[in-house]
Amino acid sequence: MISVEFSDFGWRHAGRRAPAVSGVDLRIEPGERVLLLGPSGSGKSTLLAALAGLLSTDSGESSGRVLLDGTDAAARRGRVGILFQDPETQLVMARSGDDVAFGLENQAVPAEEIWPRVREALAAVGFPYPLSHPTHALSGGEQQRLALAGVLARRPDLILLDEPTANVDPEGAEAIRESIRKSLAETSATMIVVEHRVADILDLIDRVVALGPGGEPVADGPPEAVFAEHGRSLAEQGVWVPGAPVPDRRGGGAGPSRLRGEQLTQTYPGAARPALSGVDFDLREGELLAVTGPNGSGKSTLCLLAGGLMKPTGGRTSVPGEARPLHRLPARRLTTRVGSVFQDTEHQFVTGTVRSELAFAPKAAGWARPRIDARVDELLERLRLDRLAEANPHTLSGGEARRLSVASALAAAPGVLLLDEPTFGQDRRTWGELVDLTANIRDEGTAVLAVTHDRDFAAALADRELVLRRGEVDREVGRC
Amino acid sequence: MPANDSPTATAFTRWRTLDIVTCAVLAVAFGVVFWAWNFVWTGLEPALAFLLPLKGILYGVWLIPAVLAPLIVRKAGAGVFTEALAAVVSALMGSFWGVLVIYQGLVQGLGGELVFAAGRYRRFGTGIAAAAGATACCAATVWDLFAYYQNLDFWAFQLPYVAFAMVSGAVIAGLGSKALVAAMLPTGVLDSFPAGRERTRI
Amino acid sequence: MLTLAPVSDERAPIARANPIAKVAAAALVSTTALLAGDWLTPLLLLAALAAIVPFTGIRPGPLAHRLKWLWLAAGTVTAVNTLFAAEKTGTTLLSAGPLQIASDPLIDGAALGLRVCVAATAGVLGFATTDPTDLADALTQQLRTSPRFTIGSLAALRMLPLLGAEWRQITTARRARGMEGGRNPIRRARLFASTMFTLLVGALRRAGRLAMAMDARGFDSAVPRTHARTQRMRRADWLILAAAAAVSIAAVALSVAYGTFKVLVST
Numbered sequence: 001m002i003s004v005e006f007s008d009f010g011w012r013h014a015g016r017r018a019p020a021v022s023g024v025d026l027r028i029e030p031g032e033r034v035l036l037l038g039p040s041g042s043g044k045s046t047l048l049a050a051l052a053g054l055l056s057t058d059s060g061e062s063s064g065r066v067l068l069d070g071t072d073a074a075a076r077r078g079r080v081g082i083l084f085q086d087p088e089t090q091l092v093m094a095r096s097g098d099d100v101a102f103g104l105e106n107q108a109v110p111a112e113e114i115w116p117r118v119r120e121a122l123a124a125v126g127f128p129y130p131l132s133h134p135t136h137a138l139s140g141g142e143q144q145r146l147a148l149a150g151v152l153a154r155r156p157d158l159i160l161l162d163e164p165t166a167n168v169d170p171e172g173a174e175a176i177r178e179s180i181r182k183s184l185a186e187t188s189a190t191m192i193v194v195e196h197r198v199a200d201i202l203d204l205i206d207r208v209v210a211l212g213p214g215g216e217p218v219a220d221g222p223p224e225a226v227f228a229e230h231g232r233s234l235a236e237q238g239v240w241v242p243g244a245p246v247p248d249r250r251g252g253g254a255g256p257s258r259l260r261g262e263q264l265t266q267t268y269p270g271a272a273r274p275a276l277s278g279v280d281f282d283l284r285e286g287e288l289l290a291v292t293g294p295n296g297s298g299k300s301t302l303c304l305l306a307g308g309l310m311k312p313t314g315g316r317t318s319v320p321g322e323a324r325p326l327h328r329l330p331a332r333r334l335t336t337r338v339g340s341v342f343q344d345t346e347h348q349f350v351t352g353t354v355r356s357e358l359a360f361a362p363k364a365a366g367w368a369r370p371r372i373d374a375r376v377d378e379l380l381e382r383l384r385l386d387r388l389a390e391a392n393p394h395t396l397s398g399g400e401a402r403r404l405s406v407a408s409a410l411a412a413a414p415g416v417l418l419l420d421e422p423t424f425g426q427d428r429r430t431w432g433e434l435v436d437l438t439a440n441i442r443d444e445g446t447a448v449l450a451v452t453h454d455r456d457f458a459a460a461l462a463d464r465e466l467v468l469r470r471g472e473v474d475r476e477v478g479r480c
Numbered sequence: 481m482p483a484n485d486s487p488t489a490t491a492f493t494r495w496r497t498l499d500i501v502t503c504a505v506l507a508v509a510f511g512v513v514f515w516a517w518n519f520v521w522t523g524l525e526p527a528l529a530f531l532l533p534l535k536g537i538l539y540g541v542w543l544i545p546a547v548l549a550p551l552i553v554r555k556a557g558a559g560v561f562t563e564a565l566a567a568v569v570s571a572l573m574g575s576f577w578g579v580l581v582i583y584q585g586l587v588q589g590l591g592g593e594l595v596f597a598a599g600r601y602r603r604f605g606t607g608i609a610a611a612a613g614a615t616a617c618c619a620a621t622v623w624d625l626f627a628y629y630q631n632l633d634f635w636a637f638q639l640p641y642v643a644f645a646m647v648s649g650a651v652i653a654g655l656g657s658k659a660l661v662a663a664m665l666p667t668g669v670l671d672s673f674p675a676g677r678e679r680t681r682i
Numbered sequence: 683m684l685t686l687a688p689v690s691d692e693r694a695p696i697a698r699a700n701p702i703a704k705v706a707a708a709a710l711v712s713t714t715a716l717l718a719g720d721w722l723t724p725l726l727l728l729a730a731l732a733a734i735v736p737f738t739g740i741r742p743g744p745l746a747h748r749l750k751w752l753w754l755a756a757g758t759v760t761a762v763n764t765l766f767a768a769e770k771t772g773t774t775l776l777s778a779g780p781l782q783i784a785s786d787p788l789i790d791g792a793a794l795g796l797r798v799c800v801a802a803t804a805g806v807l808g809f810a811t812t813d814p815t816d817l818a819d820a821l822t823q824q825l826r827t828s829p830r831f832t833i834g835s836l837a838a839l840r841m842l843p844l845l846g847a848e849w850r851q852i853t854t855a856r857r858a859r860g861m862e863g864g865r866n867p868i869r870r871a872r873l874f875a876s877t878m879f880t881l882l883v884g885a886l887r888r889a890g891r892l893a894m895a896m897d898a899r900g901f902d903s904a905v906p907r908t909h910a911r912t913q914r915m916r917r918a919d920w921l922i923l924a925a926a927a928a929v930s931i932a933a934v935a936l937s938v939a940y941g942t943f944k945v946l947v948s949t
Contacts, residue, residue: 089891101910106900331862340858364860394667498893504838505889578805631763
């Protein structure tokens with residue numbers, strides 16, 4: 001148990017003019033379990049990094065003080081454990097047990113004490129594999145639980161959780177929360193968690209602190225009181241407030257067929273069973289087809305095959321007006337037929353400004369200059385990117401980057417839009433924007449296929465749902 | 481608190497974990513890049529061995545990490561560390577040149593490092609980058625001659641090989657790395673490094 | 683494929699040997715081959731290596747797979763040094779216009795080709811049977827290398843399969859944006875450069891997050907680390923080293939006795 005105190009704390013990242021946070025005053029008592037809320041960019045992660053002693057003087061400029069039990073936080077790093085959101089960049093070692101041991105070796109725990117503590121920590125999070133299990137073979141959710149074990153093994157007095165479930169699918173996220181629940185019950189450590197999906201973790205916390213845009217606390221108190229009083233403004237800022245309704249943006253009815261997949265089958269080299277086997281679908285104008293299913297059910301493979309981005313080992317995807325299957329179309333022609341939006345938007349950026357990003361596909365497709373300019377201006381305005389026209393795509397916020405990737409996929413006016421996990425890791429406000437944007441695109445006549453884990457997204461938008469299981473169609477649900 | 485936009489850390493202060501991991505991840509990433517490069521030029525490599533001077537022209541691609549890593553982290557030894565690790569990675573991945581590839585990595589890393597050391601790790605401009613690329617390629621090809629092409633005619637093969645490789649090193653590894661850094665600056669990934677501090681505040 | 687998985691079973695004798703002993707033995711033999719300029723020394727070393735293979739526990743299949751391009755590499759080195767030799771002395775074996783093969787360059791070329799074979803075989807025995815974690819442990823414990831650099835490198839190695847998969851995803855995303863290499867070499871080079879740039883930006887972001895996660899678990903603390911796993915030099919490991927030294931010395935000695943030994947090829 002340890003107390004936490006920010007007094008007039010501020011931090012400006014090197015290279016940034018505006019501070020990430022400034023004038024923060026906040027005290028947390030020993031043993032409290034606190035949920036930290038705030039719009040994206042309010043500096044929640046910066047505050048956690050400051051507590052963990054990770055803001056070094058050569059990466060920016062600080063002001064004020066951060067104290068743990070009255071002592072400068074940087075000097076108490078060994079007593080703080082932090083879990084970040086990205087599972088892939090938290091694990092250090094190739095074998096699971098070694099990874100938990102890593103933090104103990106750094107703490108100079110004697111060798112004979114290391115392994116009992118590793119086992120204890122793995123048991124505390126309910127890790128189901130032996131110590132030698134390779135870390136690269138774990139799912140994202142399992143990797144997060146292993147990383148949590150790595151945090152707990154060091155027996156921290158302050159546990160910081162920075163959106164621990166944001167990059168994980170719903171089943172994995174529930175298992176992580178279960179691990180957190182279980183391990184918190186066994187420790188008296190102070191805990192601070194940052195999380196957008198509030199409803200899922202209400203039972204873990206006894207205090208909510210909501211930050212304003214500059215990092216200053218704007219609401220503070222027991223969860224029920226804070227949500228009753230500030231629920232509406234928090235929702236507007238991007239927080240998933242418990243009980244907020246899901247919008248209904250289902251479409252008005254489907255038109256003619258725009259994209260058809262027949263007996264699509266894909267077996268990857270060296271794989272024991274096909275990732276996708278004999279899947280049929282028919283995507284029609286003005287409808288949104290949600291493709292759902294557990295991890296490894298072949299959703300992403302279906303998305304790649306539907307987009308003509310990979311040669312199927314069996315079957316074909318086709319659009320009306322093209323004799324050849326999609327995967328045999330030249331890339332610059334493909335962009336005028338089908339637009340694909342990937343989960344990692346950064347993979348898709350090919351130029352240095354938002355404007356040239358939008359002009360890229362039409363130019364490759366051989367459009368005339370005036371037509372390209374008109375199209376780019378139209379997209380900039382429609383997707384509210386006009387202010388950012390000259391910005392570098394890699395510097396955009398999560399929501400902006402997502403809008404740009406959708407806009408650039410639509411740039412060469414394809415009739416079909418494919419989305420792979422469009423809402424993954426987004427806060428409530430961006431989520432709402434994406435639902436509206438997708439609904440508008442569909443209602444203007446584009447056929448949309450969305451691969452998603454997100455139940456709310458499917459509920460809000462899907463006209464039909466295709467459920468995959470082990471590479472096959474489990475069932476198809478029509479909802480019109 | 482002092483303003484930290486002008487780097488107080490120099491090439492000789494302790495490496496941060498970030499510096500170490502960045503060089504190491506660059507070495508691994510270039511392991512992937514070279515693996516893909518071999519796919520782009522499948523079959524070309526053995527053919528080029530018969531046209532040794534021509535092989536020199538593409539040599540610069542292999543030396544990008546020797547220049548890029550020092551340009552980013554600006555620490556003494558960054559070039560040698562990154563190249564040596566890249567060589568170990570390729571040995572572990574199964575390059576059958578075995579220990580020889582590690583010698584090669586050390587030699588070419590040192591080749592580039594010499595130039596940055598001559599600039600006392602304070603100059604990281606275009607000229608220095610090009611020179612580092614050239615010397616790295618020079619060291620690498622001289623090593624090649626010693627290990628594999630000792631018997632060749634000096635004027636017809638050995639000299640043109642080294643000379644072409646040095647031009648390639650200056651252009652592809654030197655200017656190419658400089659261009660990569662320039663393109664990376666606006667993305668923000670270099671903000672925690674000295675190179676990133678030169679960008680105007682946003 | 684992009685993997686660091688060793689070619690041997692983890693219970694094979696060679697997989698249990700200390701990595702430093704293996705790598706040092708491979709280095710001894712390879713360096714001897716590198717310094718010797720004659721054909722006999724590398725041939726003897728190669729024979730010795732071939733004689734050891736059955737006792738290492740390496741499965742022949744994966745070994746052959748690793749070495750499947752060796753004949754091409756060694757053949758190329760031999761051919762190039764024979765055809766383009768500076769001095770074509772000795773008996774002329776073939777003369778067809780500009781193409782001339784003489785006996786002396788052919789012998790020297792074969793010596794260089796054999797050197798490649800020795801380095802390759804020793805490299806596979808030394809490195810391809812080694813688990814990277816074991817190598818890092820042995821480096822920090824036996825050779826006392828800096829734990830921060832060694833473990834930092836090991837952590838980055840974990841990213842290899844991840845970055846390999848990412849390369850493919852980026853290429854696919856490029857096609858979705860209308861960018862494709864095709865047969866045009868310039869377009870291919872541009873696509874390659876653009877893919878590399880995106881990979882590097884992602885890799886640097888990951889490096890930043892990984893470094894922060896490592897420091898959060900105390901990697902940056904000034905306390906000397908303890909070792910959860912121990913690597914030791916056992917008697918068998920010293921024997922490996924001694925055997926490598928003995929084989930190297932014997933090969934050189936035999937070659938000297940036979941009168942073929944020389945230090946550089948072209949002397």
